[in-house]
Amino acid sequence: MKISQRAQRIEPFYVMEVAKAASALAQQVADTDSPMIFLNIGEPDFTAPPLVQQAASRAIAQGNTQYTPALGLPALRERISGWYASRFGADVAPGRIVITAGASAALQLACLALIEAGDEILMPDPSYPCNRHFVSAAEGTSVLIPTTAEERFQLTREKVAAAWNDKTRGVLLASPSNPTGTSIAPEELQGIHEFVHSRGGITLVDEIYLGLSYEEHFGHSALALSGELGQSVISINSFSKYFSMTGWRLGWLVVPEALTPVIERIAQNLFICASTVAQHAALACFEPETLLEYERRRAEFKARRDYFIPELDRLGLNVPVMPDGAFYAYADCTSAAARLGVSGSWDFAFELMKRAHLAVTPGRDFGHAAPERFVRFSTANSMAQLHEAVARLEAVLG
Numbered sequence: 001m002k003i004s005q006r007a008q009r010i011e012p013f014y015v016m017e018v019a020k021a022a023s024a025l026a027q028q029v030a031d032t033d034s035p036m037i038f039l040n041i042g043e044p045d046f047t048a049p050p051l052v053q054q055a056a057s058r059a060i061a062q063g064n065t066q067y068t069p070a071l072g073l074p075a076l077r078e079r080i081s082g083w084y085a086s087r088f089g090a091d092v093a094p095g096r097i098v099i100t101a102g103a104s105a106a107l108q109l110a111c112l113a114l115i116e117a118g119d120e121i122l123m124p125d126p127s128y129p130c131n132r133h134f135v136s137a138a139e140g141t142s143v144l145i146p147t148t149a150e151e152r153f154q155l156t157r158e159k160v161a162a163a164w165n166d167k168t169r170g171v172l173l174a175s176p177s178n179p180t181g182t183s184i185a186p187e188e189l190q191g192i193h194e195f196v197h198s199r200g201g202i203t204l205v206d207e208i209y210l211g212l213s214y215e216e217h218f219g220h221s222a223l224a225l226s227g228e229l230g231q232s233v234i235s236i237n238s239f240s241k242y243f244s245m246t247g248w249r250l251g252w253l254v255v256p257e258a259l260t261p262v263i264e265r266i267a268q269n270l271f272i273c274a275s276t277v278a279q280h281a282a283l284a285c286f287e288p289e290t291l292l293e294y295e296r297r298r299a300e301f302k303a304r305r306d307y308f309i310p311e312l313d314r315l316g317l318n319v320p321v322m323p324d325g326a327f328y329a330y331a332d333c334t335s336a337a338a339r340l341g342v343s344g345s346w347d348f349a350f351e352l353m354k355r356a357h358l359a360v361t362p363g364r365d366f367g368h369a370a371p372e373r374f375v376r377f378s379t380a381n382s383m384a385q386l387h388e389a390v391a392r393l394e395a396v397l398g
């Protein structure tokens, strides 16, 4: 069968090989005194809080399960707008908010609406692998720009300006980022967007981890940039991470108001709407009781970061920039790998899996600049498991 060029451009997800090997080994060691610890998982270890679960059951019992408008339930768009105002001081009219099947569908809609064949989109290396594929599915080309720890593994205005050419259509950033958990400083983001906007380009900012921000300086939405800048930026968000609802498949996109009908037309045709049950459930995310629970969880994620990252550093797994959000640590494993008698993060991940029954994610999927130097640890796991992970790392590396 002839496969489309489009499909062939989508690279395999190498981490799935690691995840598959980890699951197979996990079964073998499940009943030993050293069961597998999964530090490779990119989703919260919490489920939706009680009020959210109850709202979902109620929607099903009451038969509130027909299609919603393509843009989403008006009440949900209102609540998200209210959340931007109360949590981020950002003025985001409900008319700019489009409810989607996760950040993934939001990214697809934005790319399909704005990218022409041959357009180039700048993004940092390392970054979330699927972003490259959303761009290529829209026939665009992603241009990965190597970043440094000093730059918090993010793009700078200077680098964007240097890379800009006639084909460049815009930038796709994630702040905080996966795999590094580091954000762009607000003043740098403003500089980037000012430059991009002045060239008639688009600034897409994936803010899926913004709810899980731990430092006052970095925890700002791009939508809160002043005046025209905040109104013209495109932001992607989701119920997956801060709201602990990965499998419910619900997220949203914020666009300049004039773009809403364009996105609506594409969404109507490609998706009809996001899950109705998930949308009714998500209304309960913004109840005071539920928001308190989310804030308690955010504090827990921060406590895990504060414990785990210094421990990685102590064990020679240097994390060059303290993450200010999300639940990841991107650690340089060069010397740790040498201590295990291997070289490169791919072999290091398999060696760690074999010797310590710890699953981590090697850098290969996240970019081309230095994938063999870095592994990603996820701290979306209980404090007890993180303590056990440190003890095992100490036993094999110490």
Ligand SMILES: Cc1ncc(COP(=O)(O)O)c(C=O)c1O
Pocket (backbone or CB within 6 Å): 042, 101, 102, 103, 104, 105, 128, 174, 177, 178, 206, 208, 237, 238, 239, 240, 246, 250, 251
């Ligand atoms: C940076 C980033 N963007 C988007 C996504 C997709 O999330 P969703 O579950 O909302 O589709 C992920 C998932 O891990 C992610 O890490």
